[in-house]
Amino acid sequence: MTPRLSLRAVTRRFGAVAALDAVSLDVAPGEFLALLGGSGSGKSTLLRVVAGFEAPDSGTVALDGADLAGVPPHRRPVNMMFQSYALFPHLSVAANIGYGLRREGRPRGEIADRVAQAVAMLRLDGLESRRPDRLSGGQRQRVALARALVKRPRLLLLDEPLGALDANLRERTGFELRAIQRESGAAFVMVTHDQAEALALADRVAVMDRGRLLQVAPPRELYERPATRFVANFLGAANILPGTRTADGALDCPEAACTLRAAAPVPPGTLAAALRPERIRIAPATGDNTAAGTIEEAAFRGESSLLLVRLPGGALIRVSHAEEDGAPPPRGTAVRLAWDAEAVVPLAE
Structure with a gap:
């Protein structure tokens, strides 16, 4: 099976600092992968390289076997959900969700149908006319996720998607996120610094430190059989x-x-x-x-x-x-x- 996402020896430097140091990684179709590490580990840089906001100094990034070199972010079949959610404050929930489809010039009927499907999937019924300032944190998170999924990306990138939520809401929303991922069928790559979040939600977890990929494994294997001292200490x-x-x-x-x-x-x-x-x-x-x-x-x-x-x-x-x-x-x-x-x-x- 061709990996949905394939990185080979990807390196990205900022001056003398290697934010990514020859990272190689595959993500399968429909897989939920968590990138786990502390500040400066390189996980957010990796996400930005895949999205096209950063260009690697060397190495390749491919989606379904197609090299993404030189492909701008808006032409990649990849969507990114930012930690801040980046919702338009002057637009309604429905308008926020459909924004990307309007930019693509999709027919009005298609936009309405796909927004309605996203609203139903994310359980946002009855909130379509509200603006972001009248939503709870969890509702804003679901609107941002709906806006990302409505374009039906083959790969969805999530940068600390639960970071703005309180502890109780994080747990509930995390399980909802996992269910939505299964229903959508898209591959998810999530950046987090929260080990419990990564272990609970992901099919596999990739632990990063100082731009290097230390170990990639299913959560239980990673926890019970860490390969290095850093991984053992970082997880639990x-x-x-x-x-x-x-x-x-x-x-x-x-x-x-x-x-x-x-x-x-x-x-x-x-x-x-x-x-x-x-x-x-x-x-x-x-x-x-x-x-x-x-x-x-x-x-x-x-x-x-x-x-x-x-x-x-x-x-x-x-x-x-x-x-x-x-x-x-x-x-x-x-x-x-x-x-x-x-x-x-x-x-x-």
Whole structure:
């Protein structure tokens, strides 16, 4: 199957800074891909390069196998929804949605039909005559999305689409966005800095840092098997324990005063391992994949408590203690920690 979007070794520099550093990426037809990273990671630059607002210094961008080099933004079968929504304040909801179709010179009847379809899909019925200043944040977000989808783009680019919404509305609108993507059949590429948002909505997540693409994988795989120290830390704040590989494929970790043994021998070059807080339990165990420690802090978080446990070698690790296991031990308590071999994720860098 030809990828809907294909980037090959795309580089974009601003002076001495490489905003994009030889990025290669494919997006399948109908896929929802999230670009995840902090400020300056290059995710918004990548979106602008695909949209045609920035020209790459090298590399290729292709849509359905056709090279987009030299194709201006308005001639690309791509739409972009900006974080600010960029609605026209003097136009009604219906006029905002149909604006792009009018610019294309579409017949009035076709515009009316397609606007009505977009209104129904985005559940904007009854709001067609309102102006943006009389809409809630969630309604404005849906109008901007309707305006982008009404042109039936093969690819929709979304720059922090939920960033202007409060926490409760973000969750609800996020699920609506996912449902709309499935219904429209368009490929979506969404930029976000919110890891929970990316993991909840996307088919795959691409983690970026300093212009480089570090790892692309489905959300569960990315969370459970991060490839690098950065990815492990960025997604869920995993415990990172540095160590030295032993002759039998374990990892000796002086800072934790313990030996980590993964489900398979750790590969040569392994410098550390990641342990998720929820994979660690308080248990009277000894041997590999166990450690002694003292609880320094505890914070109640509803369904669980977050414990900070100091290990003999100096490491301070996070442990998630489920409420169903009873109240956590108080501060200052000496505990034994244990985890399964499957929880140990080797990291090469």
